[in-house]
Amino acid sequence: MPIVVRDVTYSYSKGTSLENQVLNNLTFKVDEGKFTAILGDTGAGKSTLLRLVVGLLKPDNGTVLIDGFDAGHRSVKGTIGVLFQNPEKQLFSKTCYEDIAFGPLNLGFEKEDVHQKVLTASAIVGFEQKNLETSPFKLSGGEKKKLALAGVLAMEPKYLILDEPTTGLDYCGKKGLLSNLGLIHSKGTTIIMITHQLTELLSLAQDVLYLKDGTIDFHGSVQEFIEFPSSNKPPITHFMSKLNEHGLQVNQNLYTVNEAFSEIKSYVHKRMKDHV
């Protein structure tokens, strides 16, 4: 089992008057090759959970195992790529090119291989080639996000851990990134992604882990999640249940515009036939 989280509890400022328990007795597994979405309100403990999985935090109680090793153990470091919410935290080189190349160079790849990896990774995230020689800190927020992700992808990690990768990206950037994540996933990478963008994610992810006040409120498939009576519904699902409240007997468990359109269309046609 590649990622196993067992009985994990975590508090910030433990042992002080500001002690703040964020995660409470969490247990779950992520199978190899799965795309798991972590959802939950602000402050539910999502980002803390990711830091525990990549080994940046140690649990107060319980264990986090990656391929059988403790998270943060030397032997798992090259296998996990992580993109933080704030991309500036992981940019530091003089040029964007050097920033993307940093990972693969440190993993011991030859310069030519590294060059190829830089180009491939920047193409995947849609980072403009002409910006490769500029300073990372002159880029706009969205471009910084793409750059940080390119740096992670250049290492070709087995596990990709993403904290809100689409925030700050515009529509084109987001669409491009999500379809490329789908591609990376289809090639066998295990992905765990925190997001607030329900609709796009539900078409990509297989599993949903829904956190509430530091505990797991729901863990299951995407379809089960749509049917789960949580407060967090995609806009279309929300609208379809509103239609039901207005007496229209339509399927509520839909989340794409096209599905909703077909459902409403066939419902209206049926109603008209019944009238005739």
Add this chain to the structure above:
Amino acid sequence: MFIQIKNVYFQYSKGNPVIKGIDLEIERGEFVAIIGKNGCGKSTLSKLLNGLLIPTSGHILIDGLNTASPSNLLAIRKKASIVFQNPITQFVRTTVEEDIAFGPENLNVPTDEISQLVNNSLEFTSMSEFRYREPKTLSGGQMQRTAIAGVMAMEPECIIFDEVTSMLDQKGKCEIFAYINKLKKIGKTIIYVTHRIEEVLDADRFVHLDNGIIDFIGTPTDFFKLDDLDQMGIEVPEIVQLYSMLYNEGIIKQSLEITDISRLEENLCQLLSEM
């Protein structure tokens, strides 16, 4: 006119021009949304508006004060404050309440007034229970609320919001929008920079930036009438997309207002249930 932008050009050192000749006037009390793709110059424009950046050519007047004159800067920043995309870069103190007090302290506000301002700002942003926390231990949404409280405590006439919701969940966003509405009601001028159209449907005007120039100024309803939104990289809210599809199919025959998503939903439900 509260804000006047006249033929403004701007380029970062050695770089290509980012703002390429912008003219825009904003009245006191207006809610203006500046929209456009990543890298189109939105954030640069917002930094030009309170003198963090100075135009390479052309000029910007805030309530008649030219941002290019260093002696005007303090007065300009009392009038127009920015809340940035990334809240963590704007914290300077170790607790939330001290951080909020930082602005008014630097404006020489008397101590007893400061505590009143801090309390009001905390209450406005529902952050009172976190007043003794270190800002960096808060979640992204809570941090952003702290940053907004910090700006509010300086009581500026105009607040510039630069992609402030990008780290918030739906609940956090709703809180911020409710708060912005409140600010609008008490007469504050609001300039809201975003690429997420659904956040600004109730703005008085849309200003669309493309590659450093303004190619659209007008109401949101007029904006949605443009037929090249997809090419412009505009993400149309899903309910609006659904409405357009039902309208084009002839299922919905009425033309509906699309400046408020929940009203649009309500109208659609009404029309469909009457069939």
